[in-house]
Amino acid sequence: MSQDNSGNDPAETQIADIVEQADKALSIAILAALQEARNLAAEGMSAIGKEGVAPALEYFAAVVHQRMYCLMCGADPDTFEGGNPDIAYHVIRNSQNIAKRYWSADIDIYPEREGEKRR
Numbered sequence: 680m681s682q683d684n685s686g687n688d689p690a691e692t693q694i695a696d697i698v699e700q701a702d703k704a705l706s707i708a709i710l711a712a713l714q715e716a717r718n719l720a721a722e723g724m725s726a727i728g729k730e731g732v733a734p735a736l737e738y739f740a741a742v743v744h745q746r747m748y749c750l751m752c753g754a755d756p757d758t759f760e761g762g763n764p765d766i767a768y769h770v771i772r773n774s775q776n777i778a779k780r781y782w783s784a785d786i787d788i789y790p791e792r793e794g795e796k797r798r
Contacts, residue, residue, distance in 0.1 A: 713739045768792070 721733035746756040754762030778784035
């Protein structure tokens with residue numbers, strides 16, 4: 680995620696650059712881990728004579744997405760217990776806005792909650 684640092688002082692720009700570099704490294708590591716999970720599943724399936732039936736990379740991405748959603752909402756990713764519904768609302772609404780704005784999704788976005796200002 681790129682940030683606009685125009686008008687910031689040099690220290691803020693350095694901080695933003697460091698965070699952006701870490702974000703890129705994280706993205707690379709996640710993609711590598713997804714590919715490794717897919718490859719491990721394919722090897723395991725092949726070992727039991729089930730070639731070509733391993734889950735796609737997108738399956739593992741969905742698993743990570745679900746676990747990260749739980750983490751963001753404060754829920755246990757194994758039991759789904761303990762999540763904060765207010766955070767869940769905002770995460771879902773953000774995803775809806777991305778899909779509508781950038782991908783022209785024909786969806787209804789959750790309405791703003793009473794008393795919340797539009798950003």
